[in-house]
Amino acid sequence: MPDASTSAKGDLKLLNLTKSFGDFKAVDDLTLTIPEGSFFALLGPSGCGKTTTLRMIAGLEDPTSGKISIGTTDITDKRPYQRPVNTVFQNYALFPHLTIFENIAFGLRRRGVKDVKAQVDKVLNLVELPHLADRKPTQLSGGQQQRIAVARAIVNRPALLLLDEPLGALDLKLRRQMQIELKWIQTEVGLTFVHVTHDQEEAMTMADTIAVMNEGRIEQMGTPAELYDNPKTAFVANFLGQSNLIQGTIIDADGDFHVVDLYGQKVKVLKARSHSKNNSVLYAIRPEKLRIDNDGHTRPGNTFKGGHIVDVSYIGVSTQYQVEMPWGQEIMVFEQNDDGVPPLDKGDEVTLTWEPAFSFALDGSQDVNAGSEVNPEEE
């Protein structure tokens, strides 16, 4: 078969991709380029359209409109078996009636590859499970099945490997270990990985580039650090980590900074990190960027005075404080337990300080809680 299933190579391009189920738009006019060789994550809560996007790339779902291409080859109308794309399914979908060897050999045999045995052995060594070749999938642990599912896909050397919540069924410790292993495998084989997940930590650990999806659209795309340090919407600010978002107004400029009025206190934010179209902003600061003091001691930078600690949680590496501000809003502060000083007490009056360059500002018309109330575990 001289078809796209082996020949197409290059960047994956999605152009105006849309998928509707009745009136509901699962994926809404998505345009995206995923560079060859990258580890790309589609991150979002359940129902955001990430899995539908993945299934359209795999050919398991027909797009309502739009185009999908790899390099210069249009694969929009190709059947799943005509695409140079392999998938690691959620719950793995290993064939229960075939041995591990035959599971991995399945794709090679369908394409009529000659040295099946050598290639299967090689990939079994890569995932470090050569002794399991003759077992059946049900005889393997979850972590082993996961690795076999990866092996069954990468043995075909597809232009694109799709991973659909591949670590969702594993426990936390194993998940951490597999994150590192997957990243290593990707570097080793040099294929393009597209990874769908609702787990922000998983996406940040493995991916070079993350696209945060919400309601069928991409909210923001960038490296993990870009998304975390400079989110452009309240949804991204809340979905990736936690953010304190405070209503404010831009009242002045000072060099590279905007001066923002927050309930009477003047603070600064970098213009480059300010994403509001007008003067109304949500001023944002991550909990771990705040410093907390109860002795009136002030540090250089932005300052909030007159907060009261309403809750203290000691969690080993850090202590988490809930601080009620004079205007009634509760601000979250994470303090590293690196100085041997005992945690502050509930009821203490505190001053919060932070480096202006660490903050960012979002459009003030957004819902402060966007992205923070979704339950990512819900499927």
Next chain:
Amino acid sequence: MKVLTRWFSRNLIRIYMVLGFTYLFIPVAYTFAFSFNDYIKSNLVWRGFTWNNWKQPCGVLDVCPALGNSIKIGLLATFIATILGTLIAFALGRYAFRGRAVTNTLIFLPMASPELVLGASLLTIFLNLGMNLGFWTIVIAHVMFCISFVVVTVKARIASLDPRLEQAAMDLYANERETFRRVTFPLVAPGIAGAALLAFSLSFDDFIITNFNSGTTITFPLYVYTHAERGLPAQANVIGSAMFFLALIIVVLGQVVSAKRKVGTK
């Protein structure tokens, strides 16, 4: 007295089990025992032990041709009903089409209808069509009532099949035909085999519907019924017992095989 009550309450389930199985197996044991009866004319009174009946199971007129008919009809009806039923089960289990819900309900009707009604209406149809009653009318009748059971059994198996397995096969370069051959069919096959066994036992066993549509053809159940009044030969007991033990062996073998598989998966 107290000790006795306690023993009784502790062993209640066992006593119940022994009584239950006794009740179930007395007729089988009785049939088996009387297959060794040195009978004259009627096999109702014990006259002494003999191997003769087992040595010559075809020793009486008509019994083996009747058995042969039953086996032939059973195999044919099973073959046809399993193929048709499996195809229907795939259609109902895999595809959404107009009238699927109605078809699902209609499939149950033959199982729920009294056999007398089915038998009588089939007879009417055959007579109106001017068909000669006999071997083939019995096969048609048996296929008719076996299909429903096949559909229900195979459909249950298809429903338990993870659709992602077929998607995975397509994702791994298997086209529709190869996906069916390599993944779908092997996974549904145990269900199809179970359905075929069920169909055969239903066909082999059937008396009522067969009685309406047999013409001059005699199946084994018909033979037993017509000879019961005039005195059933012990050869009928021999064949009945042999069938019972054959079925038993098949069941035990099946259990052993699946138990071995389970041990292997641990």
